[in-house]
Amino acid sequence: MQKKETITSLQQARGQRKLVMITAYDALFASLFEESADMILVGDSLNMSFLGEPDTLSATLDQMIYHTRAVCSGAPKSFVICDMPFGSTNTLDEALRNSVKVFQQTRADAVKIEGGIERAELVRHLCDNAIAVMGHVGLLPQSVRSEGGYKVQGRDEASFAQVIEDAKAIEAAGAFALVVEGVTSDLGAAVTEAVDIPVIGIGAGNATDGQVLVWSDMLGFFEAFKPRFVKRYLNGAELVKEAAAQYAKEVRDGLFPNDEHTYGK
Known part of the structure; x- marks a missing residue:
């Protein structure tokens, strides 16, 4: 029986084994990922995957709770992290509530908070009140509109230094782990070296302590675009379309259901 990860086991993994994190939004896919993933992230990317939105900002707290409950039910032996959506942590009181x-x-098992130095006090407030927090620095999807798009960080000295300082601040505030997204590989390595907590990369090179991918990207279901950092491990969309077309053909040709799929007396 698979042993569930804990904050202690995840932190002890640093330097010993690479950590695997996959997003999931429902019980079915969570159950399929449970054997392979050390952590499952219920990401606010769900509204891009399921609702067809151009960014993550439309996700609500009630949506995140609904999908997190589903994931926890489907993968009870997984360490599950809930993304705190845009607008849900604007003040200390609101974030804690x-x-x-x-x-x-x-x-x-934990929540994820986007932001660096400016969010350190908030992270500390949550940790002081028994909320386990995973940080998130680098490219911040919840800031995409204010930043004018998705911009890779670390290509200039100022942003390189800022992301490192952000990571240190979030660690000092009590976060047990950190996601670093959309940065140069050199910066991904520098962030991992600068802190003592596990660093999970997404578009951050191979020197981090682990990796996370959005499941619909990883399995090739999302066709609108493919970020440079994504590797498709399955042509999911193509396989589903082929299966749906075969089903439709058999129905129209009167081949389904046949005797094998029909109840007798």
């Missing part, structure tokens, strides 16, 4: 709501209404 909403994080407590996540913990009370789901079996999530």
